[in-house]
Amino acid sequence: MEDDDECPPLAVELPRETPSPPPAGTSSDSPVGVTVITGYLGAGKSTLVNYILSAQHGKKIAVILNEFGEEIGVERAMINEGQGGTLVEEWVELANGCVCCTVKHSLVQALEQLVQRKERIDHILLETTGLADPAPLVSILWLDDQLESSIRLDSIITVIDAKNFRLQIDEHKNSSSFPEAFHQIAFADVVILNKIDLVEDSLEDLERQIHGVNALVTVVRSVRCQVDLNKVFDQQAYGSKNSSQLQELLEYSKSVPPNLRHDNSISTLCICEQDPVSLAKVESWLEDLLWERKSDMDIYRCKGILHVHNSDQVHTLQAVREVYEVLPAREWSKTESRTNKIVVIGRNLDINILQDSFSHCKH
Ligand SMILES: Nc1nc2c(ncn2[C@@H]2O[C@H](COP(=O)(O)OP(=O)(O)OP(=O)(O)O)[C@@H](O)[C@H]2O)c(=O)[nH]1
Numbered sequence: 183m184e185d186d187d188e189c190p191p192l193a194v195e196l197p198r199e200t201p202s203p204p205p206a207g208t209s210s211d212s213p214v215g216v217t218v219i220t221g222y223l224g225a226g227k228s229t230l231v232n233y234i235l236s237a238q239h240g241k242k243i244a245v246i247l248n249e250f251g252e253e254i255g256v257e258r259a260m261i262n263e264g265q266g267g268t269l270v271e272e273w274v275e276l277a278n279g280c281v282c283c284t285v286k287h288s289l290v291q292a293l294e295q296l297v298q299r300k301e302r303i304d305h306i307l308l309e310t311t312g313l314a315d316p317a318p319l320v321s322i323l324w325l326d327d328q329l330e331s332s333i334r335l336d337s338i339i340t341v342i343d344a345k346n347f348r349l350q351i352d353e354h355k356n357s358s359s360f361p362e363a364f365h366q367i368a369f370a371d372v373v374i375l376n377k378i379d380l381v382e383d384s385l386e387d388l389e390r391q392i393h394g395v396n397a398l399v400t401v402v403r404s405v406r407c408q409v410d411l412n413k414v415f416d417q418q419a420y421g422s423k424n425s426s427q428l429q430e431l432l433e434y435s436k437s438v439p440p441n442l443r444h445d446n447s448i449s450t451l452c453i454c455e456q457d458p459v460s461l462a463k464v465e466s467w468l469e470d471l472l473w474e475r476k477s478d479m480d481i482y483r484c485k486g487i488l489h490v491h492n493s494d495q496v497h498t499l500q501a502v503r504e505v506y507e508v509l510p511a512r513e514w515s516k517t518e519s520r521t522n523k524i525v526v527i528g529r530n531l532d533i534n535i536l537q538d539s540f541s542h543c544k545h
Pocket residue numbers: 221222223224225226227228229230311312376377378379380404405406407
């Protein structure tokens with residue numbers, strides 16, 4: 183049970199506008215998508231939230247802020263509440279603590295409060311404070327029993343300050359450590375490479391560095407986070423529907439040059455195996471890797487499709503740190519070749535160990 187002494191989240195009602203009908207393809211009981219926004223201090227997270235709130239997208243959006251002690255209220259004051267666009271319906275600040283530990287209870291409560299409202303919210307933005315490792319947060323949003331089917335984690339967006347990122351990389355070039363920002367890239371589904379107006383030389387190198395860490399991430403360049411909002415909403419990065427997109431990303435990941443990998447840094451690898459696998463064996467393989475940590479590998483994120491023995495369904499695999507999920511997604515089409523492909527993002531990855539241990543999952 184969580185600590186009940188925590189202050190309940192503060193919800194601020196804002197004036198209402200005429201409610202808009204739910205966007206096409208949504209129903210009042212489908213889960214509300216949550217986008218987590220991470221990024222270093224000053225990268226442009228609030229700028230992104232402001233941009234989303236003032237854009238014309240016809241969605242009702244709620245924002246949850248995670249702030250520390252004295253900052254409370256400052257961040258809130260700096261957000262323009264839906265100027266010229268759809269209104270922010272509710273605002274919840276999570277006080278005193280890091281979202282991944284002390285305020286878990288408040289976060290769940292805040293989310294419940296939002297989704298139980300009579301008027302439907304279409305999307306929730308969760309802006310975090312410089313969180314280096316969003317994995318615990320992801321597991322709350324993804325798997326919390328209390329929230330069950332009322333919300334779904336849609337994607338993690340990491341905002342990067344292009345200028346500072348370049349400096350960080352240069353600083354770490356000759357050391358065995360790696361830029362902290364790499365962590366956030368490893369977990370991201372979308373990276374917004376922001377402040378490109380401040381970078382004079384080529385951005386391709388920076389993008390390659392980002393893809394060297396996480397070959398699956400979509401990189402969008404921006405000035406003041408003015409991005410195509412289709413890249414923000416409905417990414418379904420944790421759902422089972424994106425397996426066809428995964429295929430494309432996998433193809434792309436093969437084209438990322440291996441020389442962009444730092445030795446003991448974070449990288450992406452792909453395990454491929456044609457033969458059908460046993461679901462139980464895959465689960466115990468994952469548990470060995472993610473829970474028992476039998477090797478030196480530190481795995482942050484896995485995404486993949488599985489060809490399961492005796493099943494006509496494509497199974498999707500998702501893992502964030504030690505939390506994983508394997509689910510049947512859809513039927514294999516007649517034209518597809520049935521295969522297993524798993525992308526692994528983490529530190530000290532060893533393709534031989536991964537490939538070899540996975541081969542024992544064959545039926
Ligand atoms: N030149 C330039 N400045 C930008 C850009 N995007 C944001 N800024 C400025 O950068 C500063 C920090 O932006 P914020 O959006 O507050 O950054 P944040 O990540 O929310 O910051 P914290 O809440 O402190 O972590 C502000 O002064 C913004 O106006 C950009 O693309 N180019």
